[in-house]
Amino acid sequence: MAREPEVLSGGLANAGAVLRHGDAVERPAPPHVAVLHAHLRALREQGFDGAPVPLDVSATGRRERLSCVPGEVAVAPHPPWTWTDEVLHSVGALLRRMHDTAADVPFDRAADWPFDLADPEGAAAHGTVVCHNDACLENVVFRGGRAAALIDFDLAAPGRPVWDVAMAARYWVPMRGRAGLDPPHRLRVLADGYGMGRADRAGLPHVIEKATAVCRAFVERRVERGDAAYTAAYEESGRAVWDRHQNWLVDHRRALTAALLAG
Incomplete structure (x- = not known):
């Protein structure tokens, strides 16, 4: 049986809308999600490991999935x-x-x-x-x-x-x-x-x-x-x-x- 996602606290804007699915976090995507994901990937490629890794964006563009940062x-x-x-x-x-x-x-x-x-x-x-x-x-x-x-x-x-x-x-x-x-x-x-x-x-x-x-x-x-x-x-x-x-x-x-x- 699939485990129910964990609802994370999120900020004022995203309260109740941030979900954890195992090692991934699903959350509302900002309007500039494409340029932001490109930047986060570039940071990782340059050796910065202190940010989530973008995984994908929903077909509607309204939700994004990122790696869950442990800690x-x-x-x-x-x-x-x-x-x-x-x-x-x-x-x-x-x-x-x-x-x-x-x-x-x-x-x-x-x-x-x-x-x-x-x-x-x-x-x-x-x-x-x-x-x-x-x-x-x-x-x-x-x-x-x-x-x-x-x-x-x-x-x-x-x-x-x-x-x-x-x-x-x-x-x-x-x-x-x-x-x-x-x-x-x-x-x-x-x-x-x-x-x-x-x-x-x-x-x-x-x-x-x-x-x-x-x-x-x-x-x-x-x-x-x-x-x-x-x-x-x-x-x-x-x-x-x-x-x-x-x-x-x-x-x-x-x-x-x-x-x-x-x-």
Whole structure:
């Protein structure tokens, strides 16, 4: 008898629609599935094993199958190990490894990449690699206590590597604050794990501010369209919370920069 597929949690957009069939995951396909699958295959051919392998796309083009990436994901309620410096450092190292590989993978700038969460400079000459753009806690797979792979590349698009680090920082530092954590210190740990150069370190806090504004616009567009999942999340956080968060980033820009450049 065939085993029933396992329903995986998925994100807000794909809740209940991601199924595991043994060693494969079936999920909704993004509109640009062809160019995305080509990119993921190219990453694998260049030696990057930290992403799912595309298997096929349904005849309708609405569903895709990818290899199931083994490991552990820090889903809510997040376990204590989620917030260790070692885990954070490894997230930075994984992003760097992906970016270094992606730098050797040509991409079609004219393709219909999604720019919902992408670097605003990604369409220009500054968009040097295809970034993940959504390396949140639920999209990083761990093995042996270290970040080993990224999943859910639906929002991947050309951009500057520093943009991808800024987006990751929003979730992993996190830039919205968490009791008992030191954001300037943790931002430095992430940058150290990435091996970030001094120029990008100096500009990172400002890029995080831009990334936060892009994320806010992303949520508000979906609320305006009546998306129930995003509307519920927005009502829980509220406009005032976003305002406080953006003001906090501006107020702490100097402290964040000092921590990044110390030593």
